[in-house]
Amino acid sequence: MSTKPTDTKVLIIGAGLGGLTLAAICRRANIPYIVLERTEKLSPAGAGISLAPNALRVLDQLGVYSRVKENGQRLNTMLVHYEKDQWRSLDFTGLESKFGYPVYSIERHSFHEYLYDAAGGPENVRLGSKVVDVVDEYGSPSVVVKVADGATYTADVVVGADGIRSVTRRILAQNAGLKSINTIQFTGRVHMSGYTKPIPGLGKEHEGVGNWIFYDDAILTTWPCKDNRQWYIGVKRVPLGEKDPDRSVWEGTTKSMVNDVYGRKYHPFGGESKTCAEIIDNSERVIASNVFEEQDFPSMTSGRVALLGDAAHSMTSFFGQGACQAIEDATELGNALLAHYSSPTPSASTLSTAFAEYSEIRGKRGKDLVSFSSIYAGIHVARLPYGLGPIARQILYKWLPIWCWFWALNWLYGYQPMIKEFPDFKAPLVKITPTVTEEVKSTEDEPISDEETVVGEKNP
Known part of the structure; x- marks a missing residue:
């Protein structure tokens, strides 16, 4: 030196x-x-x-x-669904006592x-x-x-x-x-993600509650954020050639693009219609990206x-x-x-x-x-x-x-x-x-x- x-x-x-x-x-x-x-x-x-x-x-x-x-927002509970069927409720309130x-x-x-x-x-x-x-x-x-x-x-x-x-x-x-x-490889999947405004209709009982939802052709996870905002991540397989697999981020992603995939699917926090469109339409921003791994x-x-x-x-x-x-x-x-x-x-x-x-x-x-x-x-x-x-x-x-x-x-x-x-x-x-x-x-x-x-x- x-x-x-x-x-x-x-x-x-x-x-x-x-x-x-x-x-x-x-x-x-x-x-x-x-x-x-x-x-x-x-x-x-x-x-x-x-x-x-x-x-x-x-x-x-x-x-x-x-x-x-x-x-x-700390995660307290994760609700697990297959389509409209709720499989279970996972209690994560013990994480802090376990791991600090x-x-x-x-x-x-x-x-x-x-x-x-x-x-x-x-x-x-x-x-x-x-x-x-x-x-x-x-x-x-x-x-x-x-x-x-x-x-x-x-x-x-x-x-x-x-x-x-x-x-x-x-x-x-x-x-x-x-x-x-x-040396990164495209996994054949795309993430569609967004961050929302506070979701109408959600109260104190929904704070800290997230959702894992499995559909026949895709999955969606919503994580609870402050003031009942939601951060969501949807994952689906991408047909070869639909989007350039070498591009990490899909530029120009819109709410309608995400709704085309998830809008009509079930979500328990989706208002009267119980659909993901109620979540996605409240997004402050959305992004889509291909998924890679080393x-x-x-x-x-x-x-x-x-x-x-x-x-x-x-x-x-x-x-x-x-x-x-x-x-x-x-x-x-x-x-x-x-x-x-x-x-x-x-x-x-x-x-x-x-x-x-x-x-x-x-x-x-x-x-x-x-x-x-x-x-x-x-x-x-x-x-x-x-x-x-x-x-x-x-x-x-x-x-x-x-x-x-x-x-x-x-x-x-x-x-x-x-x-x-x-x-x-x-x-x-x-x-x-x-x-x-x-x-x-x-x-x-x-x-x-x-x-x-x-x-x-x-x-x-």
């Missing part, structure tokens, strides 16, 4: 949820940083987002969780704003900065990042947090002499460059873990950077050691989550090998006891990374029951304890 001054110590490419979380961590830890974002302004995008216990702990450390609680935090749903743009503020806002986030090259030459004093407008930045470390079609990842491949190809997992680090979130391990959004995994990545990468910079003599060796640990921990966790999300998607849409999809879906959603759900979620929600160098934070006490699945156990080699512990000090 050179002693020559650089523009910053950490340069983050991408002001998405993971990039801004890492920026907020750097800000709190007094590590100089800059965020480069290609868009000209942060305008409302997407619909809603689900934040689970595995992401909420570090958000609590960063002071963002209080804003999530104030403006989001519940699941919250919130408007994605609002949550993005909270992270933007925590990351220092315009003082540290440079909008309209489209990265065109990343140069990390052996022996050079710093990594050089070039922007389309001609600006050049230098940094000790560069982090690619630039999403499913990561420019950082592509440039690294090209610089290494590898063929630059997309097929080839790169190393999470290369030289002085690290990847996080979808840039390294894009996954289907059926269990709402894409953003949560980016936040987990940012937390563990924050710990790696703190370990490096807190060394008496930060060097290439201390960075290599910190990056190796980050890559090992997050690489395995990312692969596990992509696999889990893919299998869960197959159950959710009742498409599994040998025609087992429908019966597997009934077992999971109609007959499986709620304690089995909580037990199965141990490995997902029980892993709650936190920044170890923030000693002023008091974590809630939770009790974690051990799981037996070897493939999805802790990313640490220590045995899982059934003792009551502070999750995060020793990740279960």
Whole structure:
């Protein structure tokens, strides 16, 4: 590592949820940083987002969780339907006592704003900065990042947090002499999503109540948001050739497009008609996107460059873990950077050691989550090998006891990374029951304890 001054110590490419979380961590830890974002302004995008216990702990450390609680809606109950037949009601009110935090749903743009503020806002986030090259030459004093407008930045470390079609990842491949190809694969499904105004006719008894609805030819999930707003996600298979499978987002999506698929279908919150059209017509915005997932997992680090979130391990959004995994990545990468910079003599060796640990921990966790999300998607849409999809879906959603759900979620929600160098934070006490699945156990080699512990000090 050179002693020559650089523009910053950490340069983050991408002001998405993971990039801004890492920026907020750097800000709190007094590590100089800059965020480069290609868009000209942060305008409302997407619909809603689900934040689970595995992401909420570090958000609590960063002071963002209080804003999530104030403006989001905790999930209390999920009603499960097959067409008009209600299979069951799943009670999730015990999540907080089990894992220390519940699941919250919130408007994605609002949550993005909270992270933007925590990351220092315009003082540290440079909008309209489209990265065109990343140069990390052996022996050079710093990594050089070039922007389309001609600006050049230098940094000790560069982090690619630039999403499913990561420019950082592509440039690294090209610089290494590898063929630059997309390793994400279209799953044959499309998500149609929206965020609504408060739904007429819903009262206090509907707050925190969501719906999973399975139809013969599609599925729809509505998550409860503040003031009985609804965030909905519809999933259906896309006939080949209907939309370009290489495009992530369907531009120009309208309410009528979503209504063409779901408008006449049943929804218990759909007013007198009990149809989805009553939900969709109250949308403030709608979006449709093809669903992709990662097929080839790169190393999470290369030289002085690290990847996080979808840039390294894009996954289907059926269990709402894409953003949560980016936040987990940012937390563990924050710990790696703190370990490096807190060394008496930060060097290439201390960075290599910190990056190796980050890559090992997050690489395995990312692969596990992509696999889990893919299998869960197959159950959710009742498409599994040998025609087992429908019966597997009934077992999971109609007959499986709620304690089995909580037990199965141990490995997902029980892993709650936190920044170890923030000693002023008091974590809630939770009790974690051990799981037996070897493939999805802790990313640490220590045995899982059934003792009551502070999750995060020793990740279960």
